Amino acid sequence: xxGNEQEARGRLSDELADLVxxxxxxxxxxxxxxxxxxxxxxxxxxxxxxGGATAAEKALSELRERIEEDAAGVLPGRSPQVSDRYAIVxxxxxxxxxxxxxxxxxxxxxxxxxxxxxxxxxxxxxxxxHGMGGVVGAMLAEAADLxxxxxxxxxxxLLARFHEVAQRQRLLYELLFSRAEPAAxxxxxxxxxxxxxxxxxxxxxxxxxxxxxxxxxxxxxLGRTDRTL
Numbered sequence: 001x002x003g004n005e006q007e008a009r010g011r012l013s014d015e016l017a018d019l020v021x022x023x024x025x026x027x028x029x030x031x032x033x034x035x036x037x038x039x040x041x042x043x044x045x046x047x048x049x050x051g052g053a054t055a056a057e058k059a060l061s062e063l064r065e066r067i068e069e070d071a072a073g074v075l076p077g078r079s080p081q082v083s084d085r086y087a088i089v090x091x092x093x094x095x096x097x098x099x100x101x102x103x104x105x106x107x108x109x110x111x112x113x114x115x116x117x118x119x120x121x122x123x124x125x126x127x128x129x130h131g132m133g134g135v136v137g138a139m140l141a142e143a144a145d146l147x148x149x150x151x152x153x154x155x156x157x158l159l160a161r162f163h164e165v166a167q168r169q170r171l172l173y174e175l176l177f178s179r180a181e182p183a184a185x186x187x188x189x190x191x192x193x194x195x196x197x198x199x200x201x202x203x204x205x206x207x208x209x210x211x212x213x214x215x216x217x218x219x220x221x222l223g224r225t226d227r228t229l
Contacts, residue, residue, distance in 0.1 A: 012087050013147050014148060016090070016091065016098075016147050017145070017147040018144075019063065019066055020097075020101075020140055020143055020144035020205075021141060022062060022066065023098055023105060024141045024144065025056075027056070027133070027137055029052045029053075029056040030052050030053050030055075030105070030108050030109055030112050031108065031133030031134075031136075032133070033052025034052070034111070034115065034133070034194065035120075035121070035126045035129045050116060052112070056108075056109055056112075060109065063098070064102055067102065086215070093211055094147070094208055097208050101140070101201060101204050104204075105201075107193075108194065111197075114190070115190065121183075122179075122183060122187075124175050125176070125187070128169070128171045128172035128175065129195065131168045132165055132169060132194075132198040132199075135161055135165050135202070136198045136201045136202050138161065139158055139162070139165075139202055139206070142157065142161075143158065143205040143208040143209050143212070146208070146209050146212045147208065147212050155210060155212075155213055158205060159206060162202050162203070162206050165198060165199060165202045166199070169195045169199055172191065173192075176188055176192070
């Protein structure tokens with residue numbers, strides 16, 4: 001692979017990593033507000049939730065603009081070189097994952113706004129939800145780093161984190177089933193929804209990591225492939 005091709009591939013990785021980080025930022029902002037306790041909120045949990053949702057909306061808006069800009073850069077109707085095909089495949093695959101993440105963040109935002117006037121979840125429920133949000137945010141940040149570093153071994157760490165998300169989700173469900181003082185039906189439904197959204201975000205982070213290793217291996221052979229076509 002030529003120096004120019006390596007530089008172009010590096011720019012692509014940086015751009016895609018930035019998209020994933022934006023998704024991580026948006027999710028982190030709203031997730032923190034959803035599970036904040038009164039003692040950490042300062043004034044009220046509502047104020048913290050509103051601030052986090054507003055910051056998340058800003059990051060989500062920027063993310064959607066970037067997705068549209070990157071999609072417009074794929075030119076139809078021409079026969080691309082092998083290195084261009086690499087950029088298209090990687091860009092479309094990661095872009096699709098990020099689009100799904102944007103949709104999930106939007107769902108979390110809707111949940112946050114719907115709970116703006118509601119009392120916080122009981123402390124036993126906030127614990128697993130807060131933990132899931134933190135782990136998923138870290139997974140997305142790590143997936144972004146992996147796109148840039150192309151470190152295939154980092155995938156194992158993400159898989160371990162994915163299992164941690166599943167364990168926290170299981171703990172939440174066990175608490176919902178066994179609480180001596182039943183939570184309101186709406187609280188139960190919304191806590192379960194949030195856990196499902198987090199679990200799906202974690203799955204997209206793992207998918208990005210898995211394919212980043214494949215993309216890195218493929219890119220190493222592009223120079224040889226170009227010479228044989």
